[in-house]
Every structure is written in C-alpha cells, then in structure tokens.
Amino acid sequence: MATSTETIRTGxxxxxxxxxxxxxxVNAAITATGQRExxxxxxxxxxxxxxxxxxxxxxxxxxxxxxxxxxxNDHNAVRIVQGLLESAADATAEEKRTEGRLIAARLxxxxxxxxxxxxxxxxxxxxxxxxxxxxxxxxxxxxxDPAHDAVKYRAGLKTAARHVHLRFGGPGEPGETGDFLFxxxxxxxxxxQLLDAWRRAHYEQGAVDKLPFTVAEGFAARHGMKxxxxxxxxxxxxxxLERLRTQGQRSAGNDVRLPTDIDLTVMPLTRLxxxxxxxxxxxxxxxxxxxxxxxxxxxxxxAGPHAGSWGRVAAVLDDSYSSSGSGEKRRRPLAVALAxxxxxxxxxxxxxxxxxxxxxxTDPLLVRPWGPTPLGTRVLDALxxxxxxxxxxxxxxxxxPPGLAGxxxxxxxxxxxxxxxxxxxxMNPVYDADGFDVRHLAQGVPTAGIRDAEDLPxxxxxxxxxxxxxGTAALYAYLDRQVARFVSGEKAGAHREQA
Amino acid sequence: xxxxxxxxxxxxxxxxxxGIRLVPLVREQPVEGLRLHREVYTGYGNGVVDVGxxxxxxxxIPHGFVADWSxxxxxxxxxxxxxxxxxSPGNPPPRTARLQRNRHHRMAKRQPGDRLRFLPLHLAMxxxxxxxxxxxxxxxxxxxxxxxxxxxxxxxxxxxxxxxVRGLGDALRAFEIHxxxxxxxxxxxxxxxxxxxxxxxxxxxxxxPSLVQDLYGxxxxxxxxxxxxxxxxxARISDGPHLRTLAGLRAAAxxxxxxxxxxxxxxxxxxxxxxxxAFDRVYRMGSFTLWRFLPPFLRNGEGQHIGExxxxxxxxxxYLKTFxxxxxxxxxxxxxxxxxxxxxxxxxxxxxxxxxEEELVRRIRAAGFESxxxxxxxxxxxx
Numbered sequence: 001m002a003t004s005t006e007t008i009r010t011g012x013x014x015x016x017x018x019x020x021x022x023x024x025x026v027n028a029a030i031t032a033t034g035q036r037e038x039x040x041x042x043x044x045x046x047x048x049x050x051x052x053x054x055x056x057x058x059x060x061x062x063x064x065x066x067x068x069x070x071x072x073n074d075h076n077a078v079r080i081v082q083g084l085l086e087s088a089a090d091a092t093a094e095e096k097r098t099e100g101r102l103i104a105a106r107l108x109x110x111x112x113x114x115x116x117x118x119x120x121x122x123x124x125x126x127x128x129x130x131x132x133x134x135x136x137x138x139x140x141x142x143x144x145d146p147a148h149d150a151v152k153y154r155a156g157l158k159t160a161a162r163h164v165h166l167r168f169g170g171p172g173e174p175g176e177t178g179d180f181l182f183x184x185x186x187x188x189x190x191x192x193q194l195l196d197a198w199r200r201a202h203y204e205q206g207a208v209d210k211l212p213f214t215v216a217e218g219f220a221a222r223h224g225m226k227x228x229x230x231x232x233x234x235x236x237x238x239x240x241l242e243r244l245r246t247q248g249q250r251s252a253g254n255d256v257r258l259p260t261d262i263d264l265t266v267m268p269l270t271r272l273x274x275x276x277x278x279x280x281x282x283x284x285x286x287x288x289x290x291x292x293x294x295x296x297x298x299x300x301x302x303a304g305p306h307a308g309s310w311g312r313v314a315a316v317l318d319d320s321y322s323s324s325g326s327g328e329k330r331r332r333p334l335a336v337a338l339a340x341x342x343x344x345x346x347x348x349x350x351x352x353x354x355x356x357x358x359x360x361x362t363d364p365l366l367v368r369p370w371g372p373t374p375l376g377t378r379v380l381d382a383l384x385x386x387x388x389x390x391x392x393x394x395x396x397x398x399x400x401p402p403g404l405a406g407x408x409x410x411x412x413x414x415x416x417x418x419x420x421x422x423x424x425x426x427m428n429p430v431y432d433a434d435g436f437d438v439r440h441l442a443q444g445v446p447t448a449g450i451r452d453a454e455d456l457p458x459x460x461x462x463x464x465x466x467x468x469x470x471g472t473a474a475l476y477a478y479l480d481r482q483v484a485r486f487v488s489g490e491k492a493g494a495h496r497e498q499a
Numbered sequence: 500x501x502x503x504x505x506x507x508x509x510x511x512x513x514x515x516x517x518g519i520r521l522v523p524l525v526r527e528q529p530v531e532g533l534r535l536h537r538e539v540y541t542g543y544g545n546g547v548v549d550v551g552x553x554x555x556x557x558x559x560i561p562h563g564f565v566a567d568w569s570x571x572x573x574x575x576x577x578x579x580x581x582x583x584x585x586x587s588p589g590n591p592p593p594r595t596a597r598l599q600r601n602r603h604h605r606m607a608k609r610q611p612g613d614r615l616r617f618l619p620l621h622l623a624m625x626x627x628x629x630x631x632x633x634x635x636x637x638x639x640x641x642x643x644x645x646x647x648x649x650x651x652x653x654x655x656x657x658x659x660x661x662x663x664v665r666g667l668g669d670a671l672r673a674f675e676i677h678x679x680x681x682x683x684x685x686x687x688x689x690x691x692x693x694x695x696x697x698x699x700x701x702x703x704x705x706x707x708p709s710l711v712q713d714l715y716g717x718x719x720x721x722x723x724x725x726x727x728x729x730x731x732x733x734a735r736i737s738d739g740p741h742l743r744t745l746a747g748l749r750a751a752a753x754x755x756x757x758x759x760x761x762x763x764x765x766x767x768x769x770x771x772x773x774x775x776x777a778f779d780r781v782y783r784m785g786s787f788t789l790w791r792f793l794p795p796f797l798r799n800g801e802g803q804h805i806g807e808x809x810x811x812x813x814x815x816x817x818y819l820k821t822f823x824x825x826x827x828x829x830x831x832x833x834x835x836x837x838x839x840x841x842x843x844x845x846x847x848x849x850x851x852x853x854x855x856e857e858e859l860v861r862r863i864r865a866a867g868f869e870s871x872x873x874x875x876x877x878x879x880x881x882x
Binding site for chain 2 (some may be wrong): 320321359371372373377382383399402403404406408411414415
C-alpha cells in the first residue's frame, strides 16, 4: 500500500489530486460527527464518513495518522485511532512508531468516556495486538484516579482491564479497585472514600451526594429522592456542563435568571454561543450585558496573539432556517456563526469589523434561525465595504437565488479584484454526505470545515492550501510541522479546553 | 371572472429537493380582513360528511380550514400538547379545545361569528365528481335504465396522500420559508402539482406542513416516483468587458432575480394562470367570495387543474388551492362534456369528437362509465 502511494505522488496531476483528497478528508474530519444534519440523515452521514475513512486510510496512511494532530473532532479522532489499530499489518515499523506517538498524544486529550467507548469497540472487533495493549495500558496508567474511573466508568474500565489483562494494585494501593470491579462484596468496606460511598449509596441516601453526578442520578432515582432537592445537593459535584444543563430544572418554573454558580466568561467560545442560543429571547434581552461581556471575553481569549491583527474584516454570517441544524446537532451551525461573529470582532482592527447576517438582522444576541439564504446579495454588500478579509460562515446552500454567491465571487476574483486585495475564505460547519466534503461556494474561494470557532485562525491557514497556489509539498510540510508540535506536547493551534 | 388573479404575489427563487421544486410566492402586503387557520379533527383522517338529507360520504379528512373575515384575527386555541406551569388559584389552567368529532355537516359551514369552516380540496373534488352527475338528460335508448335513474352514481376517483409522494415530505421540511411568504407552488419533475396561497404570512407558516396531508393526483405521484432529480436554475452572470464596477455586478445579480420571476410566471405556471376556468360560487362572506373552479378539459397535453379560491371584492386571490388532474381524469371530464354538449346523443357526440360511434362506445367503456350503456349498445344499427 505504501509503495503504491509513493508512485502516485510522483506526477504533478496526481499530486494535486492527493492534496485535494487530503483537504477533503481534513474538512470531513473536522465537521462530520455521524449525526443527523439538517439535510441528511444520520445513516447517510455515517455511510459517507465510513467510506471516506477507509479510502484515506488505505491510500494515504501517513496523512490519515497525521490528521490526529489537527483540530479534528473527537468522533473522527476515535475513528482514526480505531482504524489505525485495526489495520496495523499494513504499516511499516517506522509508520507504527509515529502512529503510536500520535495515538497516545490524542488519547490523552480525548474525554475519558470516548476513550472507554473506543476500548469497548476495539474489544468487540477483537483487536488485541501488543501495540494496542500497550497503548491502552499506558493510557489507563496515566489516569489520575483509577478509583474515580472505577465508579464513574465502571463498565468501561472493566472491559478495558479485561482486554489488556490489567493488574490492579501497586505498592500504595492493595488491589481495592480490582476487587471493586471484579469481586464486589468480597470486602466489607473500602478504604478509598469514593469506592466506599458507592457501596454505601446502595442503602444510604447520605452517601449519594459523594458520588459523581451521573452515578448519583441512578441512585437518586432508586431511592426516590426529590429531583430538585437532589440537584441542589449535587451542585458541588457537578462538572460545568452538568451545572448548565440542569440549570433549568434547578430554578423553579420558567425563571429568567442566569446561573450564578458558573463563570460564563471562562467557557469555550462555541460552547458559550450554544448556551446563549439555548436561552429564550426574553432572557437574552434581559441579560444582554452579561452575555455580551462573556462572549467578548471568550472571543478575546480565543483570538490570543492574533487579536486586532486582521485589519478590516467583513463577515457574512448565515442565520437561515437551515442553520438550526438537527435534533442531534441543535443550532450548531448558528452557534458557530455567532461565535465567529465575536471572534472576528476580536481579530479585526478595532472598529473595522462589519458583520452581515443573511436575514438582515443587526443584533447578534437575538439571532434566530429563520428565512432563506440570500448569500449572493450579502456577499455583494460585504464587498462594497472594501474589506481586507471577507469571511463567509455558511453551510453553502445558497438558495435565493441559488448559485449567486458563487457567481459574484467568481466575477469579483476574475474581473474586479484580480490582484487579490481582498482575501476571501468560506468556513462551512456542515458536512455534505453526498459530496464527501463540505459544500463549496466557488472555484477560487477556499472552503474549510469548521466545528469550533476557536480554531478559526488555524483553519484559515489550512484553507490557503485549498486555493491551489501553494504546492503540495508545502501542505505535507505543514502536516509534518503540526505532527511534530503535537507529539512534543505543544498545543497545535488554539486547542479547545475541556468543558 | 374566468381565471385566478395572482396580482400582488411575486415568485421568489425556487428551492429544489430531488424531483420536487418549491416556488415561494411572496406578498408585499398581507390581504386585509381575512385570516385562515386550521381545525384538526379526531379519527386520524377518517371523516364522514353529511351533504344532504340521507346522503353522506366518507373520506380522508385530516383537517378543515376556517376562514375568519371578522377582521379581529382572533386566534383559536392551539392544538396539540402544551407544557405549562402547574395550576394554582391565581393561575388558571390554559384553555383547552375539544377536538371536533369526525362527522361534519356540509363541506362549507358557517360558524358563530364571521367564520366559515370548509374542507380543503373537497369542494374542488366534489365539483369534479359532480360533473354531469345527473347522467343523460334525454332517454335515448343507448343508455341503461340505471343511468337514467341514478345518473353517474356511484362516482369515484383516486388520489394519493402527500406522504406517499416521494420526496415531498423532505422537500417541505428542508424548505426555507421567505419573509412575507404567503404561498407556494409545488412542482414534481417540473410539472405543476399544486398551488397554495393564503392571505397572511403567519397563516402560511402554520399551514406550510399541511401540504403533506393534501391530496395529489396519480400523475404527480408517478412523476415524483420515477422522475429524476430536477436541476436547479443557478444564477449566471456573464462577465463581459462591461462589468467593471461593483454596482454593475449588483445590477447583473438583480437582473437574475427578475428573470427568474418572469420565467416562472410565463413558463412554469402558465398552464394554471392562462387557462380560462368555469367558476362556481360556493359561499359569499362579506367582501370575500369562496369559489371552486373547473378547467375546460382540453386535451392539448397541458396540465389541467381543479381547485378552490377565495377572492376579494376586486377579484384578487386571497386563498387558492389546486389539484392537478391526471390524464385519465382529464379524459373523463372531456368525454362527459362532449356527451352533454351533444344532448347525450351518441351519433352527434361521435361527430364532434371526429370519430365513429363504435369507437365512442369503446371510449366510454374505457373511461369506466360502462354502467351507463345498455347491454349491446354498440351493436345497434347507427341512426
């Protein structure tokens, strides 16, 4: 496989094809999550993504592994790790070494529930080679508290431990966790508080609130505890997202308060945008100041060193009906657009930012997904301001009239701005299952997939390769740089925080 | 009046989903003084309608429309489950509406206040089914005794539910409603399947999903099933040397939108808008009138639509709903018209149709009207 890839890469035509395939895969790996989208079902999305993974894994294995170093989403990271471990026989020893380092670095960044699910899938697929066992053992050894995992991810840890023949109990810990998982009831009590709380929670309500929230929920239901009282007691044990999620249930009735126990300003930008959009218009209007402040702070943090360095920026932001996403990805495209709005405001030179929503609205906080997508007209409006950069955030379904945005951009590039004074880039948050890529607007305009607005500066960098003016060599050099940075533990681009 | 006046409604760019093309119709100003909303019935679409003494029919009736010309625009209670705060002394429970039984009195029925309830598409369909329903007016000996006694009864036509028209449900779900949109034209494989116009954009937003519960002819069903995906009319801007400024580019973009609107009215919807119809008044409500209409049943290969409409005092359409007849249905209407024009004399009808009497008899049988003919009618000596 590897040799055939090398021969393909020699011709220049094939060179371009390879570069296109790489970008296509990166776009898909950033946006697609195998969930239902506005215009395609979960099944279509999964089918399309499965094909793409297999195609790239077989033909461009090096790139496939290197994608782990980019800002791809967790779903695809897990898929890639699984694919690499399943087809270990296709890789050379050298490749395996690089892959192993990449996988270890990526697993360390993934949320634990995803990793445990990956381990379960690997066990289901009967992947149990020496490398897989070593990777799993290393990851498990690096977990800060095995007892916590044993309580919170009981089934996951059990499966993983069985799969790699893990021995619990070192010098400090006399095998409690192992007994907890595999021989429940053997010990009358545990020395570790969490394990003992789990034991006691079966018959004692007081022990429930010492457990992690997700575990405690089951016990609370078993004891018939009142939901409001239970949630109030669990607040200190909840993660930030759990606190936000239960906010509506904790406050009585349709209260219009913002959470007091959560600092919104430290939340990741896109998460925050999703939260803001989940609030009603009334609440958003009442707390305009706090919400705007939180969004601005998060955006400034995400912009980091790039803040204020982009010059005059115009943005065309899609808030058409299709940006409502689907039942599984609720308002995701709209949240990305909203987050991009605040991020671009921070990136642009002060006062030199022009946002244009497709609906014609001017209040970003009260944005709602409604109406058609007249992208062409809005792009024209944006170009009239003569910006240095034009950023279009849209799912690419330009329908009023269809294809006008592409035509406007094409004519602008070829006739009105041939020396590229304005840099145009299209960010697309939706994977198009039929096209095996995100939808493009026009030939000369680079399109990049986007999942979290925080990655915008890094993605704009990748999108330059799609313009076809930089060579394939530059793309591979870029990938190698990212891999080196990622493996050595530095953050590749702006890494998003765990919420 | 002999044709629907769609003045005040402008076509906007179409949205395509597979073989279905939906063309939004936008009003500058909503029609004053008329609102339309939906009334949901129990029985999952099984309905019975009393149309006269000891006469009723059973049909698929998912909902009725209520036209309200009182000018107040008072909303009825929302249907479906609602979540609300618990009841307390100061907080009375939300008003609940009892769903109507599935037995209805008449297709169009005045309700308390200035409101009229009618069953959408039933008026139009009944108009078509009742075409020369009385049967032969003169007792020529070719006609059977049953035909002279009962007319065309029983008369039946088939239609398909919107759910079973392939792609229509998805097309409606993914459709992005325009601001101010009051209507839509549905095309299946670029054949006009239905037109739906309402007086107010808010009414349209509520009734947009009801299109999937409507009736569609066999032709529409088959076109949607076997037709290939239709192409989008993407905008094209020719970049000649004249295009030097942004203003020029904007003008070219505007021209594209205008061209589409014109092309739609003259090319796509022409068969609906340029045919002259036979209008039949059903009900007069203030300055508005509810009509149903029948096409001329011409056999020129173009689509023929039956439908119902509410017009204001100037004859402009406030409400419109049409049903595209399939080829066999057009043939039946055509045949009945020709027979009636010839005073139900076979020989005369055969002459106007340019055919022989035997052939005409064959056509009557093929159209499903065999029970009209006396046994052995075609073997009689022509007179």
